[in-house]
Amino acid sequence: MSNPSEHPTPPSSQDPVAVAQRLLRACVHCGFCNATCPTYQLTGDEREGPRGRLYLMKDLLAGAAAGADLAPLAHCLGCRSCETTCPAGVHYGEILDTVREHTEERRPALQRALDRVSEALLGARTPLATVMRTARALRPIAPKALKQRILPSTKGLRWPAVRHARRVGLLIGCIQPALRPDLDVKAAIVLDHLGISAQPLGPACCGALPYHLQAHEKGRARALQALALGTADELQGVTSTATGCTAFLRDYGRLLQDTDQAARAQSFAATVTDLAAWIDPARLPLLPPPLRRDIAWHAPCSLQHALKGALRIEAILQALGHKLVPTADPALCCGSAGPYSLRHPRLARALGRRKWQALTGASPALVVTANIGCQQHLASHGDRPVVHWLDLVYEALTNPDRAGRDSEYRADPAPPSRAS
Template sequence: MQTNLSEAAQALERAEEAESILRACVHCGFCNATCPTYQLLGNELDGPRGRIYLIKQMLEGQPVTEKTQLHLDRCLSCRNCETTCPSGVRYHSLLDIGRAEVERRTTRPLSDRLLRAGLRHAVSRPKTFATLLGAGRAVRGLLPESLRDKIPAQAPAASPRPRARHARRVLMLEGCVQPSLAPNTNGAASRVLDRLGISVTPAPQAGCCGANEYHLNAQDAGLNRARRNIDAWWPAIEAGAEAIVISASGCGAFVKEYGDLLRFDQAYADKARRVSALARDLVEVITAEPLEALAPVASKRIAFHCPCTLQHAQRLGGAVEGVLTRLGFDLTSVANSHLCCGSAGTYSLTQPEIAKQLRDNKLDALEAGKPDAIVTANVGCQSHLNSAGRTHITHWIELVDSLLNPELEKN
């Protein structure tokens, strides 16, 4: 795609990157065939090709309108288009550049600004989120349906974690909402890793990965969280931690980009690259271990929802399914498994109507094979799908944990 960036755009830190991405696009439109919002809305500007044109026009000096902002906001950042694109267009990076420029050149309505500010500050702080979640449970019956559905009626239980006792050590990202919404996920991960001879080194100072703020256009705040996590992990990395294990695929996708996002930061560039090189989705660690030797053969019929951040961002589609198949689980076929469930971080709160349509479509596909259980690999997807009040969904590692430690399931 031929481009002619304005003088103002040429002065942006990522100007060369934006121009390179724009020039890689050949207008083919294959991306629209797999874009969830284009499939739902049928509007060219609600597909990747249309959004690329909007960003191109903006960077070439044309006015930024509310329409520009609306169509960029509607993007899920699912990166399905990147999996489809024959030209290797790095759409998500261009979207980040475009959204930051839109934010700089426009003023959102007050209600929108307040919602986004609230999400940035509440979701990114685990203690704040836990307090608000507890308060929400107390008044759950009085809340609007759209918010009430997001709040589990009861706090989920978490079984004890094993003490660190093995020579092999890994770090683990606890995350921001997962300790409150799904506290047993990382516990289950720790127990399974322990059975495989791998101990988790605690790093309590590492919290939110930064993706929430970054993708709500508070990009500097998101990068500052990345720097704090790097600082929290660095002593253990220097002491020989072999990986940073991440059970939420959305967080994993972002941590793997630390090296790229902080490449201009002289103080953190090298450390960020090291952290990204060590970042592993939980399934990457489990896949390499003799897991099936420790467990009886499973007999359940399972449907797996593969999050976009696992299959499109991290390119690990099929990895969890492979582990579950090795353990004897019978996996059902899921129609349109490449499409997003509508969670997409805070998208289900900022774009609730589209998110609900995508959620219900995804649940229809997951439930069609009449599975005994449905599992996923990201707390955001898990929470969003569970908000429908249909088949209860858990993280796949909890399923594996119950197979390895059946006594926990009875308690």
């Protein structure tokens, strides 16, 4: 990676429980966070909001909640909307990770067993890809609701040769390429048009799937494997087409701080940005009026609250000439939240319905998002197409009218900063 000397010193190893207890002390119990918590909005139950969960987590860490019901922690989406709202800067996500790991043995055996089954089914890249290939073959005769969830293959798409001085590592993950094998290739083609070569890293799981299914050690082991892929000196950064994975990669410094790769993980994480940070809206073509559409934009929680990158994609979509229609409650989670929709289908469906209504009130032609889980989850609720924002950039840059006009896009002299 470029300039590792610019990166901060790795945090010293500390007892995670002590760290979480210190982070908890920042909470002043004002309850502002409840207003933007999806599960609190659904239930109106204080225990199902961030403030109630923080009280519970405080007791659990202090060993003062022997018989406590852990269901509110299980119901938490980990969306971190509460973190964005909190005026006191409480690191809710980090506290939740620590408490979930600390209390793993107390979860019901059935829940833990189901998580292991989910992990085995979703994490097995080859069987999942085979299922999806079969589904694509049967797509013409599939019911309409299912058709929406069977997404395109890589047919006719080729990964461009690595030919530019600017290079970004593009993680080829596990679930995302199985569900949408075209998307990583489209990202590489888009970047190539803009004077940036995407170097595939993997396929490899970033670790998010096992970690969020509470196999924390396995998640860290996968993260260490992915870390070994992404430290080539010629790369100027690392990204992925799934914001959930990108957010997890960006957290490697904290997640791997107690391993012998702590310094490397810290340097790696400092180069991770959302894919959109590599795309300058000012360099994109304005589409002719017939191709401009009314769009409802759904920023995944991983993008809004972890990567803080939603505005960049809005600017990209507007630069293409699309109109972003107003949507109610833009911070609301769609209920996908990684494997959450499998673990808590009732809550996930209820949140998905609310989100769909919020997105489609102004009758957009398309719903646009940035994470494969959200795309799939929203598509199951809807009556109109749900696409990835990259589909629209790809569509614009590969429009036949633009053939041979790549030289209009000059390369940026420097990789994007984390704040972009």
